[in-house]
Amino acid sequence: MDGHVAKNNESTFPSYVDLDDFLTKHNSNFIWxxxxxxxxxxxxxxxxxxNSRNIGLILTLIINRLYKDGYIHIGSxxxxxxSGKVMFRDVYYINQDMSIRIQDGFLIFRWWKMYNPKQKQHDPKAETRLYVTVNGFEFHVYNRTDLYARLQETFGLEPTLLTPKKDEERGREDRNKSLESVNIKAESQDxxxxxxxxxxxxxxxxxxxxLAFGNHYLPQTLCVNFEDAFLTYATKPPSSHLDQYMHIVKGSLENVRxxxxxxxRYLGLQTDEPPRLMGEGFVVMQSNDVDIYYYQDEPGMFISKGKLGSHWQESEDHY
Structure with missing residues (x-):
């Protein structure tokens, strides 16, 4: 009986020699x-x-280990x-003031375009090397902790709502020190x-x-919905010689509401009812096409040079 069981075990688990004979007999090339x-x-x-999901998980862990002022999630x-193409999905960034969510998108960096380091930086007709496409974009502002911190500091209130950050405490100490003269450094001409x-x-x-502005402490939240947005970002010389350059954003929006x-989750009393509701809420403005033209100067850099009584120095890059 024991010999029969041992024989069955030997037939169930073939040895290396039996496996080599089997592969040689049955054309091992086909099996491989x-x-x-x-x-x-x-x-x-x-x-x-x-693969893309695992890379997104690894990037999420690494970024959140290094960045402590919010939470960043990358799905894939x-x-x-x-092709110079970067694709991402289910991306969102959340901190104590706002949240940014992107369903999916991609960006293309045209690295094959000829690079001329002497070209004009403010030429709006220059080559477009970076192209970004985003689907399902959501930007929500629900708090303004910096403003609350300044109000508490102005009126001498205790920071009961928010814990001041180390940078803010360091900034207060710097402001309490004696004033120093500063030089304004313009942008390098190179x-x-x-x-x-x-x-x-x-x-x-x-x-x-x-775009959403509001939180659960307010009875109403201001929402701006649009279907398609085509935006172009460029720069131009600043309106003041003390600034570095000017941001320019031009574009158009479709089906804006x-x-x-x-x-x-608002639990307060609703004292002021809107006159009429359409769909999700009260429509303040609606348009099929909206053109956008936004510009903002980038302020110059201020460099401390000494105590009060020192004079302003002027040079090509310092005013």
Whole structure:
């Protein structure tokens, strides 16, 4: 009986010599081809469905380990060096003041474009090397802790709502010190020293966007909904010689609706009812096409040079 069981075990688990004889007898090349095909299919399935998610998970862990002022999540991330394309999905950034959410999108950096370091940084007709497309964009502002901290400091109140940050405490100590004269440093005149010589123009396409301002302590939340946005970012010389440059954003929005929406989880009394409701809330403004032209100067850099009584120094880059 024991010999019969041992014989069955030997037949169930063949030895290395038996396996080699079996492969030699049954054309081992075909078997290795079958194994390689199965492994290749498994690798392709992993690269298609799971590799980008694993990279997104790793990036999320690394970024949140280094960045402590908020939470950043990346659902999936992939890139192609040949086409200069970076794709991402389920990205959001949350801190104590606002949140930014992106359903999916991609950016293309046209690295193959000829780079001329001597080209004008403020040329709006320059090459567009960076193109960004975003779907399902949401920007929500629900708090302003910096403003509350300044009000508490101005009126001498205890910081009961918010804990002051180390940087803010350091800034208060600096402001309490004696005033110092400053020099204003304008932007360097060397075009190659600025990132705008490499990326002078950025084009952004946003599909289905939403801007929200409010929280659950307010009865209404201001929402701006739009379907398509085509924006172009560039720079131009500043309006004042004390500034570095001017930000310029031009574009158009389609199917824009500005609404007052009832805030979820609001537990207060609703004393002022809107005159009429359409869909989600009260429509303040609605338009099929909206053109945007936004500009803002980038302030110059201030460099401390000494105590009061020292004179202002002027040079080519300092005013």
């Amino acid at each position: 081809l079958l194994v390689a095909t199965i492994l290749s299919c498994g690798w392709i399935i992993y690269l298609t469905y799971y 991330f992939s890139f192609s060096v040949l 075009p190659a020293s600025s990132w705008r010589s490499l990326i002078p123009v950025i084009k952004v396409n946003i599909s289905t966007g939403r 500005v609404m007052l929406v009832p805030s979820p």
